[in-house]
Amino acid sequence: MIKIVIAEDQGMLLGALGSILDLEEDMTVIGKAKNGQEAVTLVNQFNPDVCIMDIEMPVKSGLDAAEELKDHPCKIIILTTFARPGYFERARKAEVGGYLLKDSPSEELADSIRVIMKGRRVYAPELVDMVFQNDNPLTDR
Amino acid sequence: IILLPFNTFNRNKREKLESQLKDANQKISQMVVMEERQRIARDLHDTLGQKLSLVGLKSDLAGKLIDANPEAAKREINDISQTSRTALKEVREMVSDMRGTKLKDELIRIEQVLKAAEVEFTIKDETTLEKTPPLVENVLSMCLKEAVTNIVKHSKATTCLVELNESVDELSIRVKDNGTGITGKIDPTKKNGLRGMEERLEFVNGTLEVLSKEGTELFIRVPTVVKQVKQEGMA
Amino acid sequence: IILLPFNTFNRNKREKLESQLKDANQKISQMVVMEERQRIARDLHDTLGQKLSLVGLKSDLAGKLIDANPEAAKREINDISQTSRTALKEVREMVSDMRGTKLKDELIRIEQVLKAAEVEFTIKDETTLEKTPPLVENVLSMCLKEAVTNIVKHSKATTCLVELNESVDELSIRVKDNGTGITGKIDPTKKNGLRGMEERLEFVNGTLEVLSKEGTELFIRVPTVVKQVKQEGMA
Numbered sequence: 168m169i170k171i172v173i174a175e176d177q178g179m180l181l182g183a184l185g186s187i188l189d190l191e192e193d194m195t196v197i198g199k200a201k202n203g204q205e206a207v208t209l210v211n212q213f214n215p216d217v218c219i220m221d222i223e224m225p226v227k228s229g230l231d232a233a234e235e236l237k238d239h240p241c242k243i244i245i246l247t248t249f250a251r252p253g254y255f256e257r258a259r260k261a262e263v264g265g266y267l268l269k270d271s272p273s274e275e276l277a278d279s280i281r282v283i284m285k286g287r288r289v290y291a292p293e294l295v296d297m298v299f300q301n302d303n304p305l306t307d308r
Numbered sequence: 309i310i311l312l313p314f315n316t317f318n319r320n321k322r323e324k325l326e327s328q329l330k331d332a333n334q335k336i337s338q339m340v341v342m343e344e345r346q347r348i349a350r351d352l353h354d355t356l357g358q359k360l361s362l363v364g365l366k367s368d369l370a371g372k373l374i375d376a377n378p379e380a381a382k383r384e385i386n387d388i389s390q391t392s393r394t395a396l397k398e399v400r401e402m403v404s405d406m407r408g409t410k411l412k413d414e415l416i417r418i419e420q421v422l423k424a425a426e427v428e429f430t431i432k433d434e435t436t437l438e439k440t441p442p443l444v445e446n447v448l449s450m451c452l453k454e455a456v457t458n459i460v461k462h463s464k465a466t467t468c469l470v471e472l473n474e475s476v477d478e479l480s481i482r483v484k485d486n487g488t489g490i491t492g493k494i495d496p497t498k499k500n501g502l503r504g505m506e507e508r509l510e511f512v513n514g515t516l517e518v519l520s521k522e523g524t525e526l527f528i529r530v531p532t533v534v535k536q537v538k539q540e541g542m543a
Numbered sequence: 544i545i546l547l548p549f550n551t552f553n554r555n556k557r558e559k560l561e562s563q564l565k566d567a568n569q570k571i572s573q574m575v576v577m578e579e580r581q582r583i584a585r586d587l588h589d590t591l592g593q594k595l596s597l598v599g600l601k602s603d604l605a606g607k608l609i610d611a612n613p614e615a616a617k618r619e620i621n622d623i624s625q626t627s628r629t630a631l632k633e634v635r636e637m638v639s640d641m642r643g644t645k646l647k648d649e650l651i652r653i654e655q656v657l658k659a660a661e662v663e664f665t666i667k668d669e670t671t672l673e674k675t676p677p678l679v680e681n682v683l684s685m686c687l688k689e690a691v692t693n694i695v696k697h698s699k700a701t702t703c704l705v706e707l708n709e710s711v712d713e714l715s716i717r718v719k720d721n722g723t724g725i726t727g728k729i730d731p732t733k734k735n736g737l738r739g740m741e742e743r744l745e746f747v748n749g750t751l752e753v754l755s756k757e758g759t760e761l762f763i764r765v766p767t768v769v770k771q772v773k774q775e776g777m778a
């Protein structure tokens with residue numbers, strides 16, 4: 168059984184995500200958090216296999232929480248909808264197991280979780296943003 | 309003999325500058341577009357991103373529940389219906405914000421503003437605006453808004469006349485009040501209403517004339533056939 | 544005696560140009576933002592507005608069908624799931640696909656994508672792209688992006704080779720992976736990555752060849768002397 172903790176500040180999303188993963192036969196959701204801080208606490212308390220996190224949450228963001236849990240054996244999966252500057256780089260440096268689209272079909276999400284459990288990283292290409300060179304013609308003169 | 313190389317030297321320099329100007333323009337427009345997109349993406353993230361993800365998840369969930377627990381499935385479907393409608397409303401609001409204000413909408417708005425300020429309002433509008441590019445309309449709406457704001461804020465006027473005209477090659481707006489007129493110098497570092505108008509009009513090759521006698525009169529003109537300076541990379 | 548005025552004359556001219564450069568930069572950025580915003584508003588309205596309405600309607604329908612005809616309800620729910628995800632995907636593309644993505648920038652990006660996916664990346668790039676029109680470069684960047692997205696999403700490959708070549712009359716890109724190859728039929732109503740590539744290449748008279756043996760190989764070719772049929776409305 169893959170033990171999962173989910174952190175998401177939007178209540179309906181948290182509920183739906185929880186129910187959908189619970190329906191998978193080899194997964195069980197053992198904790199739900201409303202922010203990154205709660206997620207860190209739950210992970211330390213229950214030692215889940217996987218912690219799925221939203222990025223933008225009050226108190227502590229998913230990326231902050233992921234950085235804090237970098238040395239914890241629990242695999243961190245970040246879910247988000249749009250690429251935002253700097254996020255990909257931070258997720259990569261925090262060595263998260265997955266950096267995935269929140270809207271990926273639930274089968275795909277479940278499959279990704281299984282692949283990540285085997286030690287591979289899964290990063291949605293849509294979320295990888297370019298590191299821009301600074302060629303701002305307004306500032307460099 | 310001496311003049312020529314100097315001349316050439318300077319010509320080269322000028323040509324280099326001119327080409328820099330072109331390059332810079334191109335880079336800027338690309339950069340600005342990127343920045344604007346990121347800004348919009350940020351706005352979209354919190355509203356649409358969340359809602360559409362939720363709809364996706366809940367539809368998967370409903371599909372899985374339908375046989376085992378049709379009542380629970382119905383609740384999910386209900387949430388989907390709600391969520392999609394809220395999202396649609398938000399998209400509409402966002403889109404109408406982004407589109408800028410239509411001139412005809414702005415006319416309605418200023419009528420209300422002037423009524424509230426107890427300024428008698430007369431309008432002569434002969435325009436169809438059929439061939440007016442959105443950008444031009446946007447700029448004109450902003451000008452009109454600022455002109456009327458100024459009347460309410462500064463003029464002490466009791467009447468205001470707005471006249472819109474359209475000819476083959478030009479669109480014009482006259483805004484006239486019977487107030488104090490513009491008295492004293494305008495400090496361009498502090499005030500930016502009128503300057504902003506001028507700058508925006510310049511984008512669309514328009515002009516602003518300000519007359520101050522027996523009140524204030526603004527005359528705004530924009531050529532209908534707009535020379536689009538930066539066609540490329542912008543379309 | 545003669546030199547001095549010339550010099551001054553040219554200096555003035557240069558200074559004027561330099562200040563023009565600054566002004567132009569500022570104006571353009573404002574104008575570009577306005578136009579870009581309006582353009583995105585249009586796109587948002589067209590893509591999202593329609594899809595969200597559809598989701599709303601279908602969720603009501605599914606709710607009504609659930610007891611009488613659960614199978615039909617499932618089909619509606621399936622459509623909802625598809626539609627919401629396509630909508631979000633489109634928004635994402637709209638926001639991220641900056642017009643005028645330089646091919647060299649895209650190469651940097653795909654390197655990051657492949658690195659993150661732990662796919663070994665080899666690149667052979669012999670091109671200068673000096674005479675490549677921006678439109679062509681843009682199309683090629685989009686193709687490269689989709690090709691690599693597909694590799695990461697579908698191929699299970701461990702290596703990826705990208706080869707760019709330039710001849711007198713042609714530019715070509717080969718993208719090769721050592722994965723599963725394309726298995727099974729592609730449903731063109733659901734999948735639009737490869738089809739989109741083909742469509743975009745058509746604009747610039749380019750072609751796409753797909754080979755599937757020992758992995759997948761895409762071969763993209765665009766003639767360098769492009770008849771620009773559809774410049775407008777696409778850039």
Ligand SMILES: Nc1ncnc2c1ncn2[C@@H]1O[C@H](COP(=O)(O)OP(=O)(O)OP(=O)(O)O)[C@@H](O)[C@H]1O
Pocket residue numbers: 458459461462463464485487488489490491494498499500501502503524
């Ligand atoms: N219709 C008017 N009647 C009388 N005075 C006016 C009128 N319009 C402008 N003025 C005068 O011209 C000045 C400059 O106007 P402008 O719109 O540029 O700046 P502002 O309205 O003071 O500040 P801002 O528009 O930046 O909020 C005003 O401060 C006011 O003194």
Ligand SMILES: Nc1ncnc2c1ncn2[C@@H]1O[C@H](COP(=O)(O)OP(=O)(O)OP(=O)(O)O)[C@@H](O)[C@H]1O
Pocket residue numbers: 693694696697698699720722723724725726729733734735736737738759
């Ligand atoms: N490099 C590849 N290796 C293995 N299979 C591939 C590869 N590229 C494409 N495919 C297969 O071809 C199908 C069609 O690809 P296409 O890009 O058109 O659609 P998609 O990636 O599934 O969806 P979309 O691009 O619209 O998000 C994919 O679903 C996948 O099965």
Ligand SMILES: [Mg+2]
Pocket residue numbers: 175176177221222223224
């Ligand atoms: Mg959140």
Ligand SMILES: [Mg+2]
Pocket residue numbers: 454457458500501502
């Ligand atoms: Mg003002």
Ligand SMILES: [Mg+2]
Pocket residue numbers: 689692693735736737
């Ligand atoms: Mg694809």
